Amino acid sequence: MRTAELTPQDVVLEVGPGLGSLTLGLLPVAAHVTAVEIDPRLAALLPRTAAERAPTLAGRLTVVEADALRVQGLPDPAPTALVANLPYNVAVPVLLHLLELLPTLRRALVLVQAEVAERLAAAPGSTAYGVPSAKAAWYGDVRRAGNVGRRVFWPEPNVDSGLVALDRRPPPPGDRAATFAVVDAAFATRRKGLRAALARWAGSPAAAEARLRAAGIDPTTRGEQLSIADFARLAATQVPA
Numbered sequence: 533m534r535t536a537e538l539t540p541q542d543v544v545l546e547v548g549p550g551l552g553s554l555t556l557g558l559l560p561v562a563a564h565v566t567a568v569e570i571d572p573r574l575a576a577l578l579p580r581t582a583a584e585r586a587p588t589l590a591g592r593l594t595v596v597e598a599d600a601l602r603v604q605g606l607p608d609p610a611p612t613a614l615v616a617n618l619p620y621n622v623a624v625p626v627l628l629h630l631l632e633l634l635p636t637l638r639r640a641l642v643l644v645q646a647e648v649a650e651r652l653a654a655a656p657g658s659t660a661y662g663v664p665s666a667k668a669a670w671y672g673d674v675r676r677a678g679n680v681g682r683r684v685f686w687p688e689p690n691v692d693s694g695l696v697a698l699d700r701r702p703p704p705p706g707d708r709a710a711t712f713a714v715v716d717a718a719f720a721t722r723r724k725g726l727r728a729a730l731a732r733w734a735g736s737p738a739a740a741e742a743r744l745r746a747a748g749i750d751p752t753t754r755g756e757q758l759s760i761a762d763f764a765r766l767a768a769t770q771v772p773a
């Protein structure tokens with residue numbers, strides 16, 4: 533999803549609008565923009581900037597002064613798309629938190645550090661595949677949507693950036709928290725085979741092996757080989773008696 537592909541019905545959630553240059557680009561192409569900004573001075577300034585620079589569109593903007601990592605609800609209208617230059621140090625937890633909090637979010641297009649973009653969009657079996665890739669894949673289909681070099685920013689940061697697009701689809705069957713617990717356990721010691729890596733999660737290596745076999749997964753496999761559907765199936769297995 534490029535911002536140009538937003539429909540006039542989309543309600544866009546932006547995180548970290550700062551001085552509002554992206555916000556001003558989003559207002560003409562969306563039904564509404566809700567911007568979550570942690571800095572009280574910037575949050576207070578943004579409605580004034582919109583009123584000055586885009587007076588006919590300023591009524592479409594709601595600014596919420598909050599930490600996007602901890603926000604527990606947003607004012608109506610419910611957002612349908614997340615479009616954000618995310619704060620890089622918290623990009624993955626913010627993205628996962630908002631996808632969990634806001635089931636109305638159907639799509640996301642976020643700018644993150646290039647290495648994080650690679651991890652978020654990585655497929656099972658690749659070296660970049662890990663916790664962020666598996667958890668993001670629980671919510672939707674994730675893909676790289678472009679590279680952004682450091683030179684387009686001023687001041688120039690010391691990292692390159694990448695765009696990541698996510699299209700929501702129904703999650704795999706099973707409980708999200710239980711699935712994420714297996715993902716965390718599997719990647720905590722990613723060099724170990726799953727029988728050993730999941731011993732604490734399952735209660736013992738033998739219990740881990742029984743649950744892996746019940747899910748149809750070879751116990752010598754490593755976590756990086758499993759898709760999110762595999763993790764969900766594993767989480768749903770019964771603890772052996």
Ligand SMILES: C[S@@+](CC[C@H](N)C(=O)[O-])C[C@H]1O[C@@H](n2cnc3c(N)ncnc32)[C@H](O)[C@@H]1O
Pocket residue numbers: 547548549550551568569570571574598599600601617618619620621622
């Ligand atoms: C555009 S973002 C990120 C810019 C750049 N990619 C980086 O990581 O430094 C910067 C804005 O995000 C805001 N911000 C930082 N952490 C935030 C959070 N947890 N919730 C909401 N806004 C946040 C900052 O106050 C600032 O206005």
